[in-house]
Amino acid sequence: MYVAVKGGERAIDAAHDWLGRAHRGPAEQPALDTAQIRDQMALAVGRVMAEGSLYDPDLAALAIKQARGDLIEAIFLIRAYRTTLPRLGASDPVDTGAMRVKRRVSATFKDIPGGQVLGPTFDYTHRLLDFRLMANGELPASPASGAEGKPLHAPHVLGFLDRDGLIEDAPDSGETPPDLTREPMELPADRALRLQALARADEGFLLGLAYSTQRGYARNHAFVGELRIGAVTVEMDIPELGFSIEIGEVELTECETVNQFKGSKTEPAQFTRGYGLTFGQTERKAISMALVDRALRWQELGEEDQGAPAQDPEFVLSHCDNIQATGFLEHIKLPHYVDFQAELELVRRLRAGTEDAS
Template sequence: MYVAVKGGEQAIANAHALLASRGRGDQSQPAITPEQVREQLGVLVSRVMTEGSVYDPDLAARAISQAQGDALEAVTLMRTYRTTLPRFGTTIAIDTAGLPSERRVSATFKEIPGGQQLGATFDYTHRLLADPTEPLDLEAAVEEDEPMPRVTDLLGAGALLEPVTNHAEGEDPDPDPADLTREPTVFPMSRAERMQALARGDEGFLLGIGYSTLRGYGGTHPFVGEVRVGEVEVEFVPPELGYPVSIGRIEVTECQMVAQFVGSSEVPPMFTRGYGLAFGRSERKAMSMSLVDRSMRWEELGERKVAPANDEEFVVEHADAVAATGFVEHLKLPHYVDFQAELVLIRGIQEEIRERQAEATESEPELEEVSR
């Protein structure tokens, strides 16, 4: 650490003060409050909650403000805070089958029960910078609630889609929830463990890996069966009661990806599933998760391992941006001894090469005399 350098502690204190000053900016301008971040930067708040593994919009907004907009630093703050929280138990798995959707779209069928619901999306914007002072037209038509069965259930009813499963053959169909934050990562992982790792993974990395599967490095051409955004109830069974009680509602984004499967001697051709779930409005993250999830199921579907997205260890070990950031940024810390050792090694090798070249040059006249 830099504290080992003379004057290091004061230098670090000065760096903290300078960081705070730069982050505050022009003090004649009003400071951005965490409340403003929470209400107006909802997509960023959702990402920080998902990768930080803590559903708390207020804390995520505070972390973003403290990190000066650095998403990875904010995620690190959330994970650090998470380690201080007591654990009371495990909630019941949320039921997204009847998710009352604020947004619900499908790319597989034009007409679906309950209809398509565009909701809040950037999909149809012109990607042009807008005037922030221009008044907003906030009027929106309120649609009546209609049943919205999953599109994948419609396909499954006709045996066109594989049955719902969260485990590979031979795995416990209902294992205790994995916790990668408390247990070491051991490969191979169960699908449940992989999904937890993907949920905590960096959105940009997963997007890149998911994109690679569409470009031939994975061999899939999927369809978005359905993307839903909405609020679901979270239920918990207190030991003293013995029955579930609702402890609140959270906003989630769910993606069901549908991909081809050519079949085998035992299984007929059908569509297969990829799944993604993330906190808040996180469509890109949920879609990327579903693409990677489908790719990493190659073994249970009897496919070949041919691409980086198929490699569970490669994806999981490199998806965690907090770990990646820590390893990359530690290179800024003093490595004087290591560098000096390599410097001595390089100098020694160069000196040895120069000596050999000198010896070769001295022997050239003798070779000429012999040839004569």
Template sequence: MYVAVKGGERAIENAHDWLAEERRGDVSVAELTVAQIREQLALAVNRVMAEGSLYDPDLAALAIKQSRGDLIEAIFLIRAYRTTLPRLGLSEPVDTGAMAVDRRVSATFKDLPGGQVLGPTFDYTHRLLDFALAAEGLEPAAAPEGTPREEPVPHVTEFLDREGLIQPEAESDATPPDLTREPLKLPAGRPLRLQALSRGDEGFVLGMAYSTQRGYGRNHPFVGELRIGKVAVEMEVPELGFAVEIGEVTVTECETVNQFTGSKTEPPQFTRGYGLVFGQTERKAISMALVDRALRWAELGEDNVGAPAQDEEFVLYHSDNIQASGFLEHIKLPHYVDFQSELELIRKLRREAGQATRQEAAE
């Protein structure tokens, strides 16, 4: 029997008020501002922008504040807000070769044109708590001069391409499908897969990438190049007849280099995995590149060994944290009717089992 809860609207309003109080915390402590979140929690802001499919650091910081630091809730807020925005047009493909790099490293070549640029990274830090950060008001050490680099630097894979040692990327003038406007359809082409991975949950994509390195997909690549920096965004204006720059965004790009033994039509060569994500999100970009390469098994004529990362449907349908969390969290909402029916079914089965036991005992 379904029993309606009286006073539900008042209870929800009280829950909202309590949430606002918990969000604010101790009023004797200064309130955290959106600007502070944007500037000092930049990596969290970058993740919210990437998985929310909206590049706006201020809105991402606001969503983080509103969600009390729950990044998936913040991503949900950004995606919901994104649906209210008008679409003014389409931008041109960004030219990452013209990127002004803050960070650019390669695990395949030590000496390369443009050099290795370590940039702001945790890679060489000691994983020890820095209690000096608790002393508020201290000025950080000044960044070295000469960064970021404004001059463009070539992609590392271009060196392999000159010798024909890496598979050329397929080119097409066809407009790729837009995952933000159309539902995911399988089988998906590589452009659609890359979109899904780019805004997929970082933890899930990382887990899939890690599985390929542990043997579930025979995929242990080299990081050909990882670069982080600003790229220009251009949009063609019909009245002008040519593209104009309308702004710039920070992105992380990763190209992995994978061994390929060849096939009946292709010689032995290297192949690529690719990742491109908003902001400084290098763990996500590398993971994306590994999973992208694993999903290319059919295109390259490789064997499917049954690895999870090779299963397009499994990866793409479960990588979206908003769909996943929505389906997960809905089970905490009222399901009184469903439970009562199952409760009655269990009672009926127990009664029937008890009657059968008694009949057997009587016989």
């Protein structure tokens, strides 16, 4: 139990003053501009938007600056800000098939209509520190060609397997999805609720769980059927207009996995699916999400419970949110003097009892 403490105001004020100075860094250095963070730390911004569950690159950049680069603290700031805003409505489900892709790869098919597009990727780099970035602050980057091209027509790769009946279909139930930001999450959680929780879940936690499935804890042998990153239009029905309009454009990362097939006496063998969708360019997160989504589907696919952590919705969904986790974890560093006094008293009494008995 937490019992409130009083006092320490002067120390707290001084600590916050120091934080302010530490935050700014040496005065002789130029201060970081939030536009620089937004544009040059774009992947950190993507992570803060994905896990903060709010798409706004400027706000995410501000949160990163204010949090001194602590991304979980930045996500916390975004989540807190979000609660101050009214909800104007919900969009139509985005059409990721119409994404204006800047990256789109498939690990299962080398020849896909539209082709494989690498985009601005770290893949195939040598992971060697580039000291030129330190010496001059910038690289002699090749100027953008300025060329103009036609948008790539890139239909979903898994659609081809679906057409041939080789993969389970993904039918639309037409139901309004549950929203864990409105109603506390309840278990058992349907797939829509699980996907919402996973989309805002901690990247590191999902990465670890996804890796555990690859190493054999609820192995389901995932291939990346398709990974795509690009801009998607967001459309919403506006009651006062009486029709829907585009209200913006968001960058998304989508990962569709093709997993181990199953068949039965009644059903022919076919591949199954895992799905990941995240804000920003966040592909490690999207792939992890797809693997964990697939592992959590064991029941509906009639698979065996292997007792693996990634198969346990209670375990995954109750621990994947880094703001809930950090809130509970970090509170134990705050004063617990009264609790601890009680425990100390108890241990002393128990010890006194043993000494008397001996």
